[in-house]
Amino acid sequence: MEIMIRDAGPGDIPVILGMLDGCVEWLTAQGRTGQWGSKPLSENPKVAESVARDMEAGDAFIAEADGVPAGTLTLTDAPGAYLSHLPPPGEPERYIHWLASDRRFKGHGVGSTLLAHAAETTRRAGISLLRVDCYAGDDGKLVRYYENNGFLRTETYTGKDDWPGQVLARRV
Numbered sequence: 437m438e439i440m441i442r443d444a445g446p447g448d449i450p451v452i453l454g455m456l457d458g459c460v461e462w463l464t465a466q467g468r469t470g471q472w473g474s475k476p477l478s479e480n481p482k483v484a485e486s487v488a489r490d491m492e493a494g495d496a497f498i499a500e501a502d503g504v505p506a507g508t509l510t511l512t513d514a515p516g517a518y519l520s521h522l523p524p525p526g527e528p529e530r531y532i533h534w535l536a537s538d539r540r541f542k543g544h545g546v547g548s549t550l551l552a553h554a555a556e557t558t559r560r561a562g563i564s565l566l567r568v569d570c571y572a573g574d575d576g577k578l579v580r581y582y583e584n585n586g587f588l589r590t591e592t593y594t595g596k597d598d599w600p601g602q603v604l605a606r607r608v
Contacts, residue, residue: 437501437544441553444496444508451498452487452508453478455536462539470599471571471578486516490533497553499537499546507537507546511554515569515603522591522603525565530558532568551585559608569593572602579604 444452457476464474477483487510490496494512498505510533515522532554537546558566570578572592579589579602587604595601 437541439506439544439546439549440500441497441550442500444491444498444510446488446491448496448498448505448508449484449487449491450478451505452496452534452536453484455505455508455538456483456487456534458539459536462542468574470573487534490516494530494533495557496534497550499550499553501541501544501546505538506541506544507535507550509533509535509550509554511557515567518595519569519593519603522593525567525605527565528563529565529567530554530561530563532566535568547581548585551582555586555606555608564607565605566608567603567605569601569603571600573600 457478460472460477463469463471490510490512494510496510497508499507511530512533515531535547535550555566568582568587570582572579582604587606589602590605591603593601
């Protein structure tokens with residue numbers, strides 16, 4: 437399977453929301469609703485607005501596996517406003533938003549390919565800090581996934597409704 441990364445645009449928002457909905461469905465089937473709940477994210481207008489806002493503020497990418505959209509990731513220059521209480525890193529950074537993959541491609545390295553692309557894009561921009569935040573609850577698998585892709589834990593935080601979060605960073 438060949439994975440190619442392409443730039444995403446506003447026309448890809450339905451594809452991105454579909455991937456997010458697929459992740460919610462997959463997590464819900466495992467009884468893991470703490471991360472994104474159990475309702476399709478596409479039904480929440482704030483999610484679509486956030487995806488569009490991040491896409492406009494930064495660079496969005498679609499990973500295609502043999503020509504089929506299989507994953508997505510957006511890079512901006514800062515974390516979301518929900519992390520405004522954390523101290524800034526004190527240097528330029530690129531920040532990952534909306535990493536998701538179509539569950540049909542689970543285990544094919546789509547997410548890792550997107551993370552490697554984000555690291556290379558960040559490095560080529562002359563920036564050495566790449567950060568991301570994620571759900572840190574349940575079994576901690578998501579935090580370990582990022583660690584397995586070269587990220588180190590930095591700050592922990594508690595979001596809305598006691599949502600456990602973890603910020604991770606990678607030098608590129």
